[in-house]
Amino acid sequence: MFPDRVLSGMRPTGKLHLGHYHGVLKNWVKLQSEYECLFMVADWHALTTSYDDVSIIEKSVWDMVIDWVAAGVDPAQSAIFIQSRVPEHAELHLLLSMMTPLSWLERVPTYKDQIDKLSHKDLGMYGFLGYPVLMSADILLYRGNLVPVGEDQVPHLEITREIARRFNHLYGKEVGFEEKAQAAIKKMGGKKGKLYEELRTRYQQAGDVEALEAGRALLAEAQNLSHGDTERLFGYLEGGGKMILPECQPLLTAASRMPGLDGQKMSKSYGNTISLREDADTVAKKIKVMPTDPARVRRNDPGDPEKCPVWQLHQVYSDDSTKNWVVEGCKSAGIGCIECKTPVIEAVLAEQKPMFERAQPYLEDPTLIKNIVADGCERARELARETMRDVREAMGLSYT
Known part of the structure; x- marks a missing residue:
């Protein structure tokens, strides 16, 4: 029986925004006190679609890890590591690719979706097609049986389960x-x-x-x-042989309710984000110029909160009494749009304050964050070495 262990990660995209915090990082902070957790900077995964522009990867890695710690991910409780610093990822990826049918990769739900969405890029690369095998290696290398995902991402884990099942079937047949x-x-x-x-x-x-x-x-x-x-x-x-690689299970997480400044999902591609550590003046300015209900042309025009992107932020940040105040004031024109936005500004700044405080030591001395990652990489490698010892033995590659 393998212990419960959580593996999750992100591609290095630079500084993170509040959508990342509410969608992923808050959950990581919760999980780290409940399970053994490994949080991975997926820098090799970044190359599957950004292979032609690697200039910002290194800076993006450190900016992102500082944001993780600022959000409350505790390196004393969790291993924070960089994928490429644990070479066993590449070894397991190679070995799994030897026994993964090509047809499995071609029917992965995200494969055709990404081809369509990124039609402006040439993605006819082995690395892009083999992305699910690398993802499976990331999880199986740590025998990470719990993977936090939203309900819509559950099908993406099925190929990892199939690869583990096939591996155990092929190589778990020990003599006697x-x-x-x-x-x-x-x-x-x-x-x-x-x-x-x-x-x-x-x-x-x-x-x-x-x-x-x-x-x-x-x-x-x-x-x-x-x-x-x-x-x-x-x-x-x-009905199989010895279980060498466990089949992972989804650890379902609630869908993020974090909207962007325009009412769409918060995303860098939409240009509607607030960074985790954005300065107070910029945050206030961004929220003050947010669009509101088009019906409120003048201050004394009544509005409808349901048609206003600011109301979506109130759903995330405001208590019931504030929301009641907004509904009544907006519909009666008793409050103006700037008044309505003020509690949101205050709540966002209050949420960010401890993040600034936690990040400050690492901004002043970058070697601190690098030491955290070095320790995390070593912790990850210890687990990876154990798995690869068993994998090599099962595949006849131990040569003892």
Whole structure:
């Protein structure tokens, strides 16, 4: 049984905005106190679409990591690392590419979408087609069984699950596997061993999913099994061999409600963002010039909050009493648009204040953030080495 471990990451795109904070980083901060977490700067992934312009990658990496720490990601609780500093990512990517069918990659949901969206770029590269294999390697390298995603991203994880399933099927057939599994069952004790056999039979003969879950729970609670025996019995339960790479599960996160300054989703491509560490004057100016309900041409014209992008920000930042004040004041023309925007400005600045404070030491001394990443890379490599030892052995590449 592999421990619960979270793997998540971002491409280095430079300084982050409040959409990143509400959509991803707030959740990371929460998860780090609940699970072992690894947060990855996906710099190799950036090359799949930006291979022709690498000039800003390095600066973008450090700006982004400072924003992570500013948002509350704690390097004492989580490993923060750079993908390319852990070469095992490349090794596992190569090995997985040897057994991943081409047809799987061509039917990945995002492949054709990205080809269409980025039609102005030449994406006929192996790296772009093989992106899902690299993504799978990122997750499987740490046996990261939990991946935080929104509901719309769940299908993207299925290829990682399929690759892990195929790998275990091809390479989990160790010599004497069934005999070793039967010996492990005896170690469970008569009563638990018999129950395990019953559950295994129910799942494999009748496809009883409840029996599969009960069998997994039984193994998770077993105290007298070695790590190797536990892995064998997980594989034996499902009808395969030894489980070398676990199938990841989505850790569903709530969809971000963070709108941009124009009412669309906050995105750099729309030019409607507020950066995590934007100065107060700029924040105030951006919000003050936000468009409002077109019906409010003059101060005494009544409006409708539902037609105003500022109201969407109130949904994120304001309490019920403030929202009631906005609805009543807007519909009756009792308040003007600048008055309506003031509580939002104050709330955004209050949210940003601790971010500035947390970022300051790293801005004054950049070596501090580099040391954090160096430590995170070493922590990540320790886990990566363990996985690759087992992968090489399973694929006949250990040469001991």
